[in-house]
Amino acid sequence: MKKFILPLLLCILMLVTGCSQPETEGPKADIPKIITAPAGTLKVHFIDVGQADAILVQNSDQAMLVDAGNNADGELMVRYLNQQGIKKLQVVIGTHPHEDHIGGMDDVIKHFSVEQIYLPKVNHATETYQDVLRAMKAKNIKATAASGGQSFTLGDARVEILAPNSSSYEELNDYSIVSKISFGETAFLLTGDAGILSEQEMITKGYDLRANVLKVGHHGSYTATGEKFLKAVNPQVAVISVAAKNDYGHPHREILERLKTSKVEVYQTAQQGTLVLVSDGKKITVENQTITTKGEVPIAKDTSVYVDKNAKGLIKGNINKNGDKIYHLPGQRNYEQTKPEAWFKTEDEAVQAGFRRASR
Known part of the structure; x- marks a missing residue:
């Protein structure tokens, strides 16, 4: 009988005091996620390095660099980082060993203090990749x-x-490091050149791919940004790092149309130049109000509406024999002789359709 007395007394005590029994391990109810407002802002710089990638991420006094342009962009990268007041990089990510992603990375490693470097586990015998490894070895940095x-x-x-x-992987692009940066209620997804195979793997793994901003994979190639992946990310803004005139026809028309159908606002470094997106943890804004294109004179952002008396758009959109989509404003030198495939009312409307501004 004694073995029943103690549990009985405990039950009576619980009833009297209003105490409940201790919880046992088992299924737990979902706990509401409380998001604390982060301090300061997160800045993500999509640096215009032509047909290449280079992204600087800053928060508080810390910085991360994802890719570093072509070999010829080493000096540009060092200068740009200096202009932003960077003295140390907490993290450097080389998404994969292609020259247009890690070309300027050896210069960055030589000129700045670097705490940690992430690389995919794949060997590559090119001189460009070996330059990066030598720069790391000189500073005793292990990837x-x-x-x-x-x-x-x-x-x-x-x-x-x-x-x-x-x-x-069969394709070197699929080794690309894909990183998601979350800051408060906002997120950026940086995909390198990861293709549809890698995208499907991420979906299968069940990762939370949702992001406000998507760095479009492989410079807007049809080999990336599959429909299922885009739906999983569900971005409001897409950034394509690309050269205005490239040998690959990037960004490909089907990708621009896919983004347009999904009502994603698209920015291209070929058209807008270096883009700095700023998050306060709740909203994301574009910092620079002046649009610059690599190697060209800065162009003030034009918000004018070009229409005739019947409210028809007057901006001519032309697709040339190379497949380049170019728009011409009334008054530009080649406007009169340009045969339009499309008409637009504003420059933003033309840009959203994948066209870039004519140089003359």
């Missing part, structure tokens, strides 16, 4: 092999690595 599921913090921002998710 961290990136793979899906890793994460770290950058100031008040959280960085998650979502790819690569396999040990080997």
